[in-house]
Amino acid sequence: MSAPDRAIEAVDLVKTYGRAARKVRALDGVTFSVRPGIVFALLGPNGAGKSTTVRILATLSSPEAGQARVAGVDVRRDPARVRRLIGYVSQKPAFDPVGTGLENLVLHGRLHGASAATARRRAGELLDRFDLAPAARRPAGTWSGGMQRKLDIAMGLMHRPRVLFLDEPTTGLDPEARRELWTQISGLTRQDGLTVLLTTHYLEEADQLAAELVIVDAGRVVAAGSPDQLKNDLAGDTVRLGLADRTQAARAHRAMGGLPAVTEVDTDGAVLRARVADGAAALPAMLAALHTAAVELTAVSVARPSLDDVYLRHAGRSFADADRTSAVREEVRS
């Protein structure tokens, strides 16, 4: 292994949690690589193995098998060096809510070995950069959720890492705060040349933000590429049909299955999704078949493939469905 032009390389990572009947194979041979200076996303539903992968790359957990390098350094052989080269922002807040934003940043810098003066200077830069300066002397616990996420990211940047890991950076934020954070994250790669690896279960986030991504499902990489490549690989259109109620789904599915123009059909509740080569050309026959099968429609749309369609193709179920299923599985387990 080891391509020098790669900021991150993961090869065949395997990780199992628990024992006997409660054994969970969180990673089942995860392989991907990231070129420097881009935002790279690990996209997958809850429980797919994203956090486990990031924890291994950030040297917080060891794989049972496989290898990983970050900024050219093997995570198992030289974890201390890897830690100096990376920033890691976990899903849980890392700041002290009682301390002010400035105090949190300076303390973090000091923990990484910076002098008080250097830490204050760097904290000032980051507070400006993330538009946090006006609130810098207020306890971080009183800040908005979006500001707190930015503070966590700024803490991860205090020691000027080369690679930044962000585990679900925008989960729980409102749409406006999420978009603002996307702009900030893009800026880190464009202006600073940093490599950012983020995990997300928001399809839109990966689509908007990532130059490249892998889709992870049940501990495996099921697709890799740029969002456009992945969507373009699915030639044709997706026709989405809203059914009057979910009891009509099986009937609609059968009606679509009989049409030569329809190459794939999937139903998710009261939504049917069909893949066709040319949406506009296929639609009249589809509507006629649904009418004959007495299926009532509430909505029809024809669109280019989305990342959701990419996920469906590779994982065999819709993203929303996978997220729901794994949420239930996690509840049963805990």
Ligand SMILES: Nc1ncnc2c1ncn2[C@@H]1O[C@H](COP(=O)(O)OP(=O)(O)OP(=O)(O)O)[C@@H](O)[C@H]1O
């Ligand atoms: N410490 C642990 N002990 C037992 N099982 C674990 C542990 N950490 C993770 N798992 C299990 O490993 C699987 C992968 O979890 P992981 O947190 O990596 O997924 P994820 O894609 O990051 O999901 P999420 O978005 O929910 O964080 C899940 O089934 C999870 O329940």
